[in-house]
Amino acid sequence: MSRLKGKVAVITGATSGIGLATAEMLSERGAKLVLHGRRESLLAEHSARLPDCAHMSGDISDPTAFQSLLDMATERFGGVDIVYNNAGLNSAGLIEDIDIDKVCEMMRINVEAATRVTYTAMKLFKAQGRGHLVCTSSVLGTKSRTGAGAYCGTKHAMEALAEALRMELAGTGIKITCVEPGLVITDLHRGQAQRPEVVQNIARPLLPADVAKAVVFALDQEDHVLIPRVMALAADQVV
Numbered sequence: 252m253s254r255l256k257g258k259v260a261v262i263t264g265a266t267s268g269i270g271l272a273t274a275e276m277l278s279e280r281g282a283k284l285v286l287h288g289r290r291e292s293l294l295a296e297h298s299a300r301l302p303d304c305a306h307m308s309g310d311i312s313d314p315t316a317f318q319s320l321l322d323m324a325t326e327r328f329g330g331v332d333i334v335y336n337n338a339g340l341n342s343a344g345l346i347e348d349i350d351i352d353k354v355c356e357m358m359r360i361n362v363e364a365a366t367r368v369t370y371t372a373m374k375l376f377k378a379q380g381r382g383h384l385v386c387t388s389s390v391l392g393t394k395s396r397t398g399a400g401a402y403c404g405t406k407h408a409m410e411a412l413a414e415a416l417r418m419e420l421a422g423t424g425i426k427i428t429c430v431e432p433g434l435v436i437t438d439l440h441r442g443q444a445q446r447p448e449v450v451q452n453i454a455r456p457l458l459p460a461d462v463a464k465a466v467v468f469a470l471d472q473e474d475h476v477l478i479p480r481v482m483a484l485a486a487d488q489v490v
């Protein structure tokens with residue numbers, strides 16, 4: 252039987268892409284779910300389809316949003332075992348054409364909101380004496396790339412916070428993992444002039460389910476094993 256059976260997982264950025272694929276994979280293993288994102292109609296579809304699944308829609312940059320989500324999970328399922336801190340945006344471009352307002356919006360979601368999710372989850376986990384926080388970083392969480400400096404910066408910030416918390420929480424029974432995907436075909440790059448897999452010359456990019464497998468791998472370990480970082484790349488991705 253999966254170690255994930257009966258566990259309660261709260262997932263941000265669960266309307267589409269990696270968050271949704273992870274929700275589906277956790278559900279197959281018997282987890283109970285609380286999903287978050289802005290697109291209410293998609294969330295309603297997912298929670299009608301998946302067993303033991305609740306949802307709340309809203310903007311994760313609202314400072315009260317994540318605490319409300321945890322409260323909903325506690326009321327409905329009696330506690331929270333897993334938080335997947337996954338909501339994010341990507342705003343990229345060279346100096347000549349970067350949209351600074353979009354970059355600042357990305358900073359608010361990828362850094363400010365993700366940091367609030369992290370600390371709020373950790374306070375609950377400390378009070379419970381258990382819990383596993385998984386954060387979606389990126390292959391760009393540990394390197395940089397032209398045109399993507401600000402996005403890389405948001406993911407470096409997440410990696411730095413996660414590593415500090417890993418050290419703070421060692422021996423407490425509370426775990427933290429960064430998942431570092433390479434290029435994945437999702438809605439993240441919608442609106443970009445050119446398909447990223449074409450720009451990066453990747454014949455077969457990752458699918459959301461490929462990343463969900465990495466998340467489930469990190470979560471489905473024995474209590475004494477921590478996977479602090481797990482990277483998943485398309486086999487032909489160079490940078």
Ligand SMILES: NC(=O)c1ccc[n+]([C@@H]2O[C@H](COP(=O)([O-])OP(=O)(O)OC[C@H]3O[C@@H](n4cnc5c(N)ncnc54)[C@H](OP(=O)(O)O)[C@@H]3O)[C@@H](O)[C@H]2O)c1
Pocket residue numbers: 263264265266267268269270287288289290309310311312337338339340341360387388389390431432433434435436437438439440
């Ligand atoms: N795709 C890639 O190549 C790739 C690679 C490395 C890392 N990542 C990371 O993976 C994570 C998930 O992205 P994805 O690729 O799966 O793309 P996606 O399908 O666009 O998912 C992004 C999720 O974030 C949610 N979100 C964005 N802004 C939000 C806001 N203000 N309030 C609430 N929810 C918000 C979106 O929900 P709504 O639109 O419904 O609000 C959506 O569910 C992101 O952190 C991204 O940086 C992606």
